[in-house]
Amino acid sequence: MSTTSSPAREGRLTRPRRETAPESKGSAAPDALTIGRRLRHVRTEAGRTLGDVAEQVGMSPSALSLIETGKREPRLSVLTALAETLDTPLADLLTTAPPTRRASLEIRLERAQRAESYQQLGLPAVKIGPRLPMEALEALVGMHEAMAAVQAERAATPEHARLANAELRERMRAADNYFGEIEDAAGELLAAIKHPGGPISRASVDRLAGHLGYQLVHISDLPGSTRTVTDMRNKRVYLPQPEAGQHDSRSLALQALGHLVLGHEVPESYADFLSQRVEINYFAAALLIPERDAVAQLQQAKKDKDIAIEDLRDAFAVSYETAAHRFTNLATHHLGIPVHFMRISRDGVIYKAYENDGVNFPTDASGAIEGQRVCREWTARQVFLQPDLSQAYQQYTDTRTGTYWCTAVVDRTHDGLFAVNVGVRYQDVKWMRGRETTSRSKSRCPDPGCCAEPPAALSHRWEGQAWPSARAHSHLLAAMPPGVFPGVDDTEVYDFLDRHAPA
Template sequence: MNEKMREGRLASARAAAEEAAPVERAAPDALTIGRRLRHVRQQAERTLGDVAGAIGMSPSALSLIENGKREPRLSVLTSLAEALDVPLADLLATAPPSRRAALEIRLERAQRASTYASLGLPSVRIGPRLPTEALEALVGMHEAMAAMRSEQAATPEHARRANAELRTRMRQADNYFADIEGAAAQLLSDVGHRGGPVSRASVDRIAEHLGYQLVHTSDLPGSTRTVSDLANRRIYLPQPEAGQHDARSLALQALGHLVLDHEVPADYAEFLSQRVEINYFAAAVLMPEKEVGRRLLDAKEAKDISIEDLRDAYGVSYETAAHRFTNLATKVLDIPVHFMRISSDGVIYKAYENDGIQFPTDATGAIEGQRVCKHWTARAVFDQPDLSRSYQQYTDTRSGTYWCSAFVDRTPSGLFSVNVGTPYQHVKWFRGRETTERSLSRCPDPSCCTRPPQELASRWDGRSWPSARVHSHLLAAMPPGTFPGVDDTEVYQFLERHAHEDG
């Protein structure tokens, strides 16, 4: 694992642990009041029965108050303060009366949390016989687990930082990973693949070679793309209605976890890294490095590099071909490139660069969720009359002039554009370089495309009130769980059902 990524995770864990530590509250809660009450009573050498009798309360009711299980009314607290001959403020103070009391409160809160209850473990009885060392150890373990849960259930900020760290790793490697290339090449050699497109039958042979059976089914849990039954060595896939290349890619991605020896991800960053690696592995199998490398070198010599040719030659999606091109462009062709997948309203979903282009970023350095300039090729393609053709354009930006080729991808979620670009000095190798389309981007200068023209602004400023569409996925925490968003119960019920049916 990348050392910088590991250090970043440790820093996140420490921050989460600090967040998990108790802070002084603006008003005391029932647990703090109860511990202060018990402390004052014991300091006065008074018994539960004695104090309870003095205010007309049963000892069991007073015990519930001292244990923080019942919130006392102010009138009761006033009577207790009088009976114990202390100011009412002593019972209402926000700070615990002693360090041990603070530890007891922290342990009590931890054991009452729903996350602990979900473990099905018994609670430790907190009393004077519990050694302080044991109390410290229990509190430390609970807060360490809270820190781990906080990191695993990534917030939007955690997710964006993880994306930024992963993009840095990809840039440093020029998006080329020799170990994954080697694993894909070895697997193809093992099954006797002789070159050309990898068919679905070939993918079945690859699975069989690895000791697995591919099973297509129509009842996969809604939160999953595939489910691997490691016990019975089956991989369940959706019915291949979306096209042949989708079925092959999904199967190879599931097999990629096995080939690359992935373990259960420890946190969201590792989950994300694994997803990138299995996508890379699937593309490396479908478009082998040696074949594609030779094809690209020939195309460079002919000054005729085209993503469409890769797509058509290997029967993959335009996005897969574009991704695969970025894997090999710098390593094989010595050409720096950038890649984007954006929605029709300009929001970045995926991106990569090692050619110096400056994507819009947020304060964490993340680009996902940011909106690219309206004048960039990736957005200009949506304005073309024929969306079935790729579109090429030169764009002058603050970081230089780039030539880009973009293609519109129609999906059930709407229109997206897939864009590949390179600096001006490398455009001579690409088909479409003769385009006369050119634009100027001054972003992030607001006058470029984010600030309305003065005439429109003066006419409508203060006279409109749009209802914004909130992108809730950018606000909510990442779905919890070892595999974010996956419903474990649904998966286990699915596996149980199919284990009997398929057995």
């Protein structure tokens, strides 16, 4: 399998690359703006008026004007009639290239002024027409594109990060969190090393790296800003020395190899960086819990009405969170079960989340979930109230969008306690182990009276008499670190590679 860079293909999360010169390449099909400008160009070149052409095709001049300005997308039958009236081939109206340099500039200005970012400024739009001087048109387009470039290049703010996360989650939901191309890549690698099935060992990971031409090297002085470092010149992947409480080195190694196998290029934005992180996590999980073996186990468990995340965890020797993530990859595609997943802190703040079962996660104004606080009545928060935090906890929760059954476990980390939660709709609980639980709760969120506000009696006793010092979630407030790979110190990495490169 090739380890060189390649464009993102169907079934991947990576976003399409941006074109640096919008006028140099057309899209696969013309948009309404381009069609409109070409139509106006052909009409004026023929010396025809709006009223003349509109009357001949049986439409009003105002309707034709809307088509020429790109504000209305014409039906093919209308375009065919217009082409016949103007004595021009239909293909000339459907070409993706603007007819003139001025038309190209007008299209670019129109797109810039229609962009949501410009609309939010509340500024008036410049009227685009033949009376707008060419010099002014050039200057306006240049200004808009320069501002867009500055915005794209600056360090990502928490708002940009949350927006990128929200967009990424939409793409994951649209695919039911299943990406066949990544599954295929993982399957081909396992076949290449003749993996017999079941859990993948450290020795097998070493063989995978060797098959790709790389060597795994555990080292004690890995740069503090990195999880792994790949030396592409000398074909080495540097990993931290295994320590108590540290991430599974198999997963770290497979994630590093994932960048190579999936043909990742240097990320152009924080959104690209996030997409690549999700892809390599998926790739690592697809090797740690191979699709064929996992699906066979899950299908048998569904037949037995005994699906449990713990069984997936134990069968493949992975963490509960990895097993839960992998279940979300496979459950809808192979079992027909929509699901939701959460990782939250003890105080209820969402760190990771995914859903395609209609559960209503709390969101901010941008649609982002990360950083929001989930209802106290949800299973993911109720698990922290159990006397034995080592046991999984199941609960039914009535919400505004339906009743959900969830199972949650507490994950102890150096950063505190977190809950990992997997849930399904009430109609799908018949397949799950733990469905016999009698624990039930009701959530009225986002109604403030559910859990966002204290009970009236408690509030009456203490309102105005308490002044807590809040623990700020700085990771949600600070600007994202600048750089191609956010937060990584390039000098530190290059010094490290200099020290360890073979003589």
